[in-house]
Amino acid sequence: MPENPAYPLGLRLTGRRVLVLGGGTVAQRRLPALLAAGADVLLVAPAVTPSVQAMADAGELAWEARGYRPGDVEGAWYVLIATDDPGVNAAASAEAEERRVWCVRSDDAGAATAWTPATGRGDGVTVAVLTGRDPRRSAAVRDAVVEGLRDGTLTAPRHRGRTPGVALVGGGPGDPDLITVRGRRLLAEADVVIADRLGPRDLLDELPPHVEVIDAAKIPYGRGMAQQAINEALVAHARAGKFVVRLKGGDPYVFGRGKEEAEALAAAGIPVTVVPGVTSAISVPSAVGVPVTHRGVAHEFTVVSGHVAPDDPRSLVDWAALAALRGTLVLLMAVERMPDIAEALIRHGRPAATPVAVVQEGTTAAQRRVDATLGTVASRIAEEGVRPPAVVVVGDVVTVG
Known part of the structure; x- marks a missing residue:
């Protein structure tokens, strides 16, 4: 005759006595969950592992350095038996049975009155x-x-729904597998998604049909949704009781205007969560085998926006100082301005022979790498028809390996 299945039950142990017999590795594994549940743990064992000792020293549990004695089960709501002495285990289990206290045995599940799931x-x-x-x-x-x-x-719908608000989610450099676990989870719970072109577009296909997807269409140097319009859309949908995910490429706070959006939402009284993302400044070079730092080659790297030319009055970059650095330069949004940027770096002292790698659409199926030097990068970009999005890496790390 088959054994009856166990009846599942969630124990609310906050402030309730739990007896643990044995201080070895089994107890070490089980104790954190008991402590997290708020249990009043009494540990009885002649010796314990260093990790269990640390829990006792921190006052997370009470430890009595001795063996089991009849009567120890008195007052316990739950007992975990994990000693290496079968006789002790049997005696303690019998006492728990007599006192009608649920008991788990690590040595003999068949003799226990409860199983740990x-x-x-x-x-x-x-x-x-x-x-x-x-x-x-x-x-x-x-x-x-x-x-x-x-x-x-x-996923499963929440009975009470998620609180309306906005999550600014960094989607990573393009490969859908490189979004963070938290970012992907929040995306799966969204009512509305406002997505950039540079976000992981493949993830949008996984969204349920009821999710409204709005294309922010922030295409470099082309048609674009004004930032103010994006801010207004985020606020409007959140105020309508929706949970909104703003899906951005890379990290929201690395040249992503995420802080501007967070400030606009805060000013409107909208709850906002910022989920960091994997920035293309590091991940894209890595995807083509280029480390932004390498022992003996570069002790620092600098990430620079190249969306305006070095001689543009709006530029906030000290190109002379950058040229004097010996480490790696990572340039984002710089494809259109690379002729001017390369000229400025060379003019301020960076050798024209400095290696350069240009990586277009890094981490995606369309990824490609073009190698050059500071002196040739402008012509190489033109010859190869490189287009945004691309990351430009300048420095000796390009030739590592």
């Missing part, structure tokens, strides 16, 4: 999995569910 947490949900006496399968199922909740591939 494989647990995990994601997106504010606690996942607990029981598969009878197959703990590896329990852990595998738990991991699959938690990973789906964390990365947004497994």
